[in-house]
Every structure is written in structure tokens, then in C-alpha cells.
Amino acid sequence: MNTMLVPPSDEALTARELYRFFRAGEEETLALRGVSLRVRRGETVAVVGPSGAGKSTLLSCLAGLDEPSGGEVRVDGVRISHRPETERARLRAHHIGVLLQTSNLVAHLSVRDNVRLTHSAVRGRPSASVGDLLAEVGLAGRAHALPRQLSGGELARAGLAVALANSPAVLLADEPTGELDGGTERMILQMLRDRAALGCAVLIVTHSAEAVRIADRVIALDDGRAHETTTSQARTQQQEAHDAAP
Numbered sequence: 337m338n339t340m341l342v343p344p345s346d347e348a349l350t351a352r353e354l355y356r357f358f359r360a361g362e363e364e365t366l367a368l369r370g371v372s373l374r375v376r377r378g379e380t381v382a383v384v385g386p387s388g389a390g391k392s393t394l395l396s397c398l399a400g401l402d403e404p405s406g407g408e409v410r411v412d413g414v415r416i417s418h419r420p421e422t423e424r425a426r427l428r429a430h431h432i433g434v435l436l437q438t439s440n441l442v443a444h445l446s447v448r449d450n451v452r453l454t455h456s457a458v459r460g461r462p463s464a465s466v467g468d469l470l471a472e473v474g475l476a477g478r479a480h481a482l483p484r485q486l487s488g489g490e491l492a493r494a495g496l497a498v499a500l501a502n503s504p505a506v507l508l509a510d511e512p513t514g515e516l517d518g519g520t521e522r523m524i525l526q527m528l529r530d531r532a533a534l535g536c537a538v539l540i541v542t543h544s545a546e547a548v549r550i551a552d553r554v555i556a557l558d559d560g561r562a563h564e565t566t567t568s569q570a571r572t573q574q575q576e577a578h579d580a581a582p
């Protein structure tokens with residue numbers, strides 16, 4: 337269990353009865369079918385499930401990158417869903433760190449300037465300095481490098497520094513360790529755990545057994561529906577899916 341420095345009842349992220357309906361031509365998909373979840377400050381929650389279960393759709397709705405068709409998302413007690421896109425972006429900039437599978441770095445800016453860009457967008461509350469953030473992810477010596485000059489592991493760590501630059505109450509990560517070797521994966525997961533220990537609510541969409549292992553709770557998504565599962569059940573299901581894969 338995590339050593340929490342904050343009261344365990346303090347919910348930073350709440351989703352209530354989320355639905356997401358897509359229509360593409362003739363095809364209609366109900367990607368989320370009434371998903372409710374809560375993540376407390378200091379908690380790390382893994383979201384697992386087969387391909388197409390709705391994991392990325394859920395993360396987009398939680399981050400305010402997408403609008404649910406029904407239901408509500410609250411971050412730090414503030415409703416982020418059902419608002420104009422600019423307001424969602426403003427709330428996201430203040431409360432949420434997002435780590436997506438695609439790089440969140442601006443290609444022509446150095447690592448330091450990428451972190452500075454997010455850091456300077458948030459004013460009026462204490463946060464780690466840009467230098468501290470780069471040191472936290474072990475990139476102090478690569479501050480002036482451009483994204484294309486970084487290795488895969490360094491890119492992932494730079495992306496994490498950007499996601500953490502606004503001192504988010506909630507950190508949402510979609511497959512943050514997907515392409516990484518075991519050592520870098522453990523390093524990234526440890527950094528996420530460290531943030532949770534400082535009071536951040538961390539939610540990780542993942543296929544990784546290691547990410548499931550370090551999570552306090554696991555939520556299984558299947559065909560747009562969510563249920564709590566145990567770490568060992570989730571790992572067994574992941575092993576079965578892995579064994580069944582061609």
C-alpha cells in the first residue's frame with residue numbers, strides 16, 4: 337500500500353454514469369455504458385481491459401479532451417464535462433496532467449522549453465521549478481536537447497515532466513510504458529507512485545502487468561462497462577489474453 341500524506345477520503349477525480357456514443361457513417365458504437373469511478377488523492381488506479389473496451393475513450397472523457405454523451409466528470413470538485421472546449425482546456429491546464437501514447441512535446445522546442453511552456457501557463461500557486469522537474473525525471477543533463485535527439489525512454493520521461501509541470505491534482509496516463517524496456521518502465525511507474533505519495537490521484541490505462549502490480553486498485557473495463565477487480569485477477573486475465581494472442 338502507498339504511504340499517503342493526505343486524508344484517504346479526499347476524492348480528486350469522480351466520474352458518474354459516463355456514456356460515450358460514436359456514430360461513423362452507418363456504424364454506431366456505445367464505447368462507454370455507464371462508467372462510474374472515483375480516485376482519491378494519493379491513490380494509483382490501473383484501468384485494464386481488452387482492445388476496444390473503451391479505455392482510451394474513458395481517459396479522454398476524464399481529461400476533458402472529449403465530451404461524454406451522458407454523465408459527469410469532476411476534478412478537484414469542479415465539473416469538467418459539459419463545458420465549452422476552451423473552458424475544459426483551461427480547467428485541464430490547472431488541474432490535470434495528461435500523458436498520452438503520442439508524444440506531448442513540441443518538436444522544435446528543447447526539453448527545457450517544452451516543460452517551461454506548461455509550467456508558465458499556470459500561475460499563482462507553488463509548484464516545482466522547471467529545473468526541479470527535469471531533475472525529478474533524470475533529464476537535467478538533457479535540458480537543451482530537442483525531442484528528436486532523445487531516446488525512447490528519455491522521450492517518455494520528458495513527456496512525464498511536461499505532464500507534471502502544472503503540479504496536477506490528477507495525473508492521467510494512457511499506456512505510459514507501452515514501448516519501453518523493463519528498466520525504464522519501472523522507473524516511470526516509480527515516478528508515478530512518487531507523485532501519488534505526494535497527494536496526486538493517478539490513473540493509468542495499461543496492458544502492463546507491472547503497472548497492475550504497483551496499483552492500489554484495478555478497474556476492469558469490458559465492452560464499455562467498468563467493475564473493480566483485484567490485482568491478482570487482473571494479472572491472471574492479462575496472462576490469459578497474452579497466452580491466447582496469435
Ligand SMILES: Nc1ncnc2c1ncn2[C@@H]1O[C@H](COP(=O)(O)OP(=O)(O)OP(=O)(O)O)[C@@H](O)[C@H]1O
Nearest residue numbers: 358359360365367386387388389390391392393394
Ligand atoms: N472517434 C471514434 N469514432 C468512432 N468510434 C470510436 C471512436 N473512438 C473510439 N471508437 C470506438 O469505441 C470503442 C472503444 O475504443 P477505445 O479506443 O476507447 O478502446 P481501448 O480499450 O482504448 O482499445 P485499445 O486497447 O485497443 O487502445 C471501439 O469500438 C472503437 O472503435
